[in-house]
Amino acid sequence: MNIIILLQWMLGFFLFWRRNEIQESYDFDKDKRISVIIPARNEEKNIGNLLGSLKNQSIQIDEIIVVDDQSSDKTASIAKSFGVSVLQLKDLPDGWIGKSNACWNGYKFSTGDILIFLDADVTLSKNAVKSLLKVHQKYGGLISTQPWHNAVRVHEKLSAMFNIIAVMSMKEFSAIGFELKPIGSFGPCLVCSRKDYETSGGHEKIKNSVVDDVAIAKSFMKSALPVHNFLGGKLITFRMYPESLKSLVEGWTKNFATGASRSNPLFFLMIFLWISGYMNIIIYMNKISLAFYAFLYAVYAFQFYIFSRRVGNFGVISALFFPVHVFFFVFIFVYSLIRTFLFRNVDWKGRKIKTGGIS
Template sequence: MTSLDMVRWIIGFAALIVGVLMFWSLPVPFSSAGSSKGLPFLSIIIPARNEESRIVPLLKSLQEQRFVRFEILVVDDDSSDGTAAVAASFGAKVLRGEGAGKSSACWHGARQAEGSWLLFLDADTKFVGTDGLRDLLHFYRDQGARGIMALQPFHTVERLYEHISVIFNIIVVVGMNLFTVWGSRFKTAGSFGPCILCDRNDYFLSGGHQKIEGAIMDDLALGEAFVEQGLPVRCLGGKGIISLRMYPEGIGSLIEGWCKSFAVGSKSTHPAVMLMVVFWIVGGFTAAGFLISSLFEPNLTAVLLSGFLYLLYIVQTAWFAGRVGNFKKAIFVVYPIWFSFFIGIYLYSFIRVNIFHSVSWKGRKIKV
């Protein structure tokens, strides 16, 4: 085995160790409570723009919840489809937004809400079981019922192209700075966006979505607004509680969605965490390069070592992905393809944000 092969082995193995430090754990809410006694009235606020086909699973899952002391406010953000009619058919109270984006819709809903706690949900989420909502509320109360508790929903995948999102899903979680081996040593980057639970008084004390209106990454900005007021922001995984299916409309929507958020959102990731992410990705490509080059060398040791290193990356990437979504294990045999998609879309997002200063989302051109 050549000295170059040894360097590749060291880099690849070291990157695997860094990966473990980078994504040490992803806690999920848990509750041993057996009833809904003592939980306050809840307002569920769902900003929705052209979500006629995607909001139905969420509304169905809310109808199935055994905890029933809540109201549903769907804020129609200038939809051109039947979103409002679908929401009304499930008994939701439909509010007409001002057509100024998600933050504006959330703020409008919060002002109309009657609950002591507010739960902001993206329209493409849904609760997994009949006690998911109750368990989430109990856990929030057990943690002191202050500030934000945000869940990153478990990503459900149905079509092959949706696997392109796998590395993005991992990095979105890691980029919050909270899931390394050092726990909360690094300041949170903000809040997850699809599922945000907070106390009503804390929300208005922070300025809520009105304060962050115009922010591209409204979830991160909202979390920062709470932190500025000395309020806690807890971010957790949603596995077993809440799920979502991202970008079922097609690959174009997927690219547009990640482009909208990723280059901007990565600026909130702590430099140390970002460095670990970069090294982990470099290590993945190094392992793949080592394997390919060893196949052209008549050296059994190099083939065995490179194959073992590549196998370890397959297992680790699949392990990380299993925390954030139901991605098929077979796809990780070609994990460099998914790493490459991540880099390509990230660079495209970086160019759109930093050179053209605009991104597109749901028919709107957003200046950044």
């Protein structure tokens, strides 16, 4: 069993070998019109930070569009105070998921040659847009970025394992990721040309998908358009679910079971085996010598620290208490399976979203 636990630990480095961060660019020559589209629902605590960072970019953004998805707070008024375009939606059409509907309406309102879709909880460094455009110029197709998670409050630290697994599941960050097509994309930050967006069918094509980031990447690849995923590093950051533990549970419940059901079976198995290694550290603690147990615990904590610092500021304490993260992840995953496949709905921002179950 000791050898198996070590092999499971090594499997983690295979799954998350490549960092693949967006590199800061200073020399991009803008030659196309840029539209930033921000779907927002009850984001009064976040939208100001994002818009402030967009106004401070080192490159001119031709239009910024906030699509207010029936917010009950001050999202729209705060956005208007920044002098950006605010598109207020009146209803959610049948068969649509809220975010996809907001993105689609933002696209129809926009005029840019390059479209940048940003979640409202994202914050950008001064050269972030320039760096994203440089990467898109090089690769084309769909460029997505997983922002670095600025976890401030204690409950926000519980997102560490989810962020790590979200990156691992993409395949591109594995030791052989440069040879593999990704399973999806990262929803908080997407960049593409208007032409490619229209070719793929855009968000209308995936209007009823709960896990829109997986669906839109597959839509691009089915249209023979490349998809490339990156980590945001210190250029692109976000705070996920800062409001409360409830919002964190709802958010990850919405994403994880459905996303797992659409993941690559081999990578799903490898991630399961890797997580099982962390669980074995606790399960077999009374069946191995104290010295060897201390060694195993230390190397697993070290690995958790290495991986978690790539995706956010989760810190040394989170790494030392990695069993808390593992069991919280397992709880949310099981709960998500129940909501997704048994009850066939999940809660998110005051709406019940139908998941469709297994079908």
